[in-house]
Amino acid sequence: MTHSDTTARRIVVGAALLADGRVLAARRSAPAETAGRWEFPGGKLEQGETAAQALVRELREELGVEARALARIPGAWPVRADLELQIWTAELLSGTPAALQDHSELRWLTAAELDSVDWLDQDRFALPAVAALLTLPAER
Numbered sequence: 001m002t003h004s005d006t007t008a009r010r011i012v013v014g015a016a017l018l019a020d021g022r023v024l025a026a027r028r029s030a031p032a033e034t035a036g037r038w039e040f041p042g043g044k045l046e047q048g049e050t051a052a053q054a055l056v057r058e059l060r061e062e063l064g065v066e067a068r069a070l071a072r073i074p075g076a077w078p079v080r081a082d083l084e085l086q087i088w089t090a091e092l093l094s095g096t097p098a099a100l101q102d103h104s105e106l107r108w109l110t111a112a113e114l115d116s117v118d119w120l121d122q123d124r125f126a127l128p129a130v131a132a133l134l135t136l137p138a139e140r
């Protein structure tokens with residue numbers, strides 16, 4: 001292990017919350033540099049937390065829902081020198097998402113609508129994978 005491994009980036013997990021062939025996009029309300037841009041709701045992992053646990057906690061805090069992480073979308077994208085974005089698909093267990101904290105608007109987007117909002121730069125890398133998931137035929 002090198003020195004840079006031991007000072008590894010912190011991880012921010014974004015949730016691609018899927019329901020009825022749509023994914024939830026959230027418009028950030030702060031800070032000024034990113035306000036108005038769209039993202040997958042989520043946040044930084046806290047000490048000792050897995051990405052799946054952080055996702056559940058953040059969606060509870062930010063959207064007021066109970067959700068479950070499903071699978072990680074392959075890839076990791078640098079947000080800053082000390083922070084990298086990972087995106088997981090997730091499903092709603094209960095509740096209706098509301099912009100309680102950190103967001104000014106929520107939208108459920110189909111694959112065709114994914115390009116209709118101004119995503120944060122790093123999130124754009126994950127959009128083709130999200131679009132592919134949204135266009136899969138239903139399992140049954």
Ligand SMILES: Nc1nc2c([nH]c(=O)n2[C@H]2C[C@H](O)[C@@H](COP(=O)(O)OP(=O)(O)OP(=O)(O)O)O2)c(=O)[nH]1
Nearest residue numbers: 012013014039040041042043044079085120122123
């Ligand atoms: N949550 C989230 N953050 C993203 C995404 N894409 C992206 O570049 N980011 C950036 C924005 C922020 O610089 C950082 C996450 O910060 P955050 O403010 O959501 O984290 P947090 O809820 O844990 O808040 P805090 O500890 O800083 O108070 O990652 C994304 O899809 N979701």
